[in-house]
Amino acid sequence: IAGITQAPTSQILAAGRRMTLRCTQDMRHNAMYWYRQDLGLGLRLIHYSNTAGTTGKGEVPDGYSVSRANTDDFPLTLASAVPSQTSVYFCASSDSSSENTGELFFGEGSRLTVL
Amino acid sequence: GQNIDQPTEMTATEGAIVQINCTYQTSGFNGLFWYQQHAGEAPTFLSYNVLDGLEEKGRFSSFLSRSKGYSYLLLKELQMKDSASYLCAVFNSNYQLIWGAGTKLIIKP
Numbered sequence: 555i556a557g558i559t560q561a562p563t564s565q566i567l568a569a570g571r572r573m574t575l576r577c578t579q580d581m582r583h584n585a586m587y588w589y590r591q592d593l594g595l596g597l598r599l600i601h602y603s604n605t606a607g608t609t610g611k612g613e614v615p616d617g618y619s620v621s622r623a624n625t626d627d628f629p630l631t632l633a634s635a636v637p638s639q640t641s642v643y644f645c646a647s648s649d650s651s652s653e654n655t656g657e658l659f660f661g662e663g664s665r666l667t668v669l
Numbered sequence: 670g671q672n673i674d675q676p677t678e679m680t681a682t683e684g685a686i687v688q689i690n691c692t693y694q695t696s697g698f699n700g701l702f703w704y705q706q707h708a709g710e711a712p713t714f715l716s717y718n719v720l721d722g723l724e725e726k727g728r729f730s731s732f733l734s735r736s737k738g739y740s741y742l743l744l745k746e747l748q749m750k751d752s753a754s755y756l757c758a759v760f761n762s763n764y765q766l767i768w769g770a771g772t773k774l775i776i777k778p
Binding site: 594595596597598599644650655656657658659660661662663 | 673700710711714760770
């Protein structure tokens with residue numbers, strides 16, 4: 555693989571269930587992000603990680619958790635899914651070194667429907 | 670608050686030129702990005718501006734005026750494959766990336 559991979563690409567989930575969206579990158583980027591994208595709204599940051607071992611809350615963190623055990627993986631967990639979490643989720647990474655613009659590289663997205 | 674404003678939708682004709690505007694109000698500024706997103710796909714990077722002026726990259730150009738909090742993306746010689754959403758995003762003083770809702774560009778033959 556080259557780039558950033560998300561799984562699953564699509565999932566229908568019953569409310570109250572736990573769900574983990576997986577994200578893996580092979581570019582050795584230090585920073586990783588989880589966004590949700592809803593119609594008519596800009597991308598909204600859920601959680602981020604500037605480097606392995608650290609995470610931070612974004613704009614809409616409630617109901618979500620993340621971990622960053624190593625450089626490559628950044629899973630997003632919904633502990634107890636609710637219908638308002640129906641969305642398209644994008645994982646992204648960036649090389650935030652000074653030589654770089656901070657351009658984001660996105661995964662293909664995970665479409666989640668919570669019923 | 671912080672916000673990015675861009676038109677919701679624009680229509681243009683194949684072969685023509687279109688300008689997509691973006692205005693921003695953010696707490697500080699450390700650069701502005703344009704991304705392209707085809708329906709059902711991931712956003713992909715188009716351009717980055719941190720200084721005032723025009724950056725040209727093939728058929729696409731991006732302009733920035735920091736004093737006016739304004740940018741535009743100019744697409745020339747439009748092709749059907751340019752039908753997509755165009756997302757404007759700004760790094761604020763904390764290097765948080767603030768996103769606009771995107772402009773859906775429809776290209777007609």
